[in-house]
Amino acid sequence: MPLLRLDMNYLTVIIHNFLSNRKFQVRINQALSSVGNIHAGTPQGSSLSPTLYNIFTADFPKNDKILNCLFADDSAILSQGSNTKFVIHSLQLQLYEIEKWCTLWRVAINTEKTKAILFRIGHSKKTLKSLTFFDETLEWNSQVKYLGLILDSKLTFRQHAKYNSDKFWAKVHLIIPLIGRHSALSLNNKVLLFKQILRPILSYSA
Secondary structure, three states: OOOOOOOOHHHHHHHHHHHOOEEEOOEEOOEEOOOEEEOOOOOOOOOOHHHHHHHHOOOOOOOOOOEEEOOOOOOEEEOOOOOHHHHHHHHHHHHHHHHHHHHHOOOOOOHHHOOEOOOOOOOOOOOOOOEEEOOEEEOEOOEEEEOOEEEEOOOOOHHHHHHHHHHHHHHHHHHHHHHOOOOOOOHHHHHHHHHHHHHHHHHOOO
C-alpha cells in the first residue's frame, strides 16, 4: 500500500510570515505619519484572514442553551425560553464564560457598545434583572442595531423601515441630477445607478 507523507511545515511558515512584521502608516492630505507596528489582527480583504479568524474563535464558549452568532467584531449571543428569568440567567452565565475567554486570549471588548434586548409578546410591568459584563451593567434597550438591521423588542421592524426609507430618499436627492428626466445619461446608465446605489438600500436584510 503506497504511503503519502505530507510536510505541513510550509503552512506554518506561510502563516508566520503573514502575521509577522506588519507595519502601517497614515496619510492625511500631504502629511504622512511615522511607521507603526501592527501587533494584532489580520489584513482585511485577504482570503486567509477568515480562516484564521475561525481557528482563533474555535474554542469560543459554547452552551446548549445559547446560540452564538459570531460575525467578526459584530457578535451576538441569543437565548430563548418561556421563562424570562431562565433566559436572563442563561445569558448571564454565558457572559461570564465569554469574560474568561476574552481575558485568556486578550480580546478587548467595548462594553459601551454592548447592548441587551428582550424580544417578547405582550407587556410586563416586572422589572428585568440587568446583565453584567466586565463589571459593567447592561441596561435593557427597546431597540438595537445589529449588522445594519434595527431590531425592536416587538420585531415590528418599523424603525428599520423608516431608517431605510430616509436613507433612500437622501440618496435620491443626491443623484437626482444623474437619474432625472433632464439628465444626459442613457437609460441603461440610469438603471445601473439605481441598481448599484438605490436598490441595495431598499433590499438590505429584506
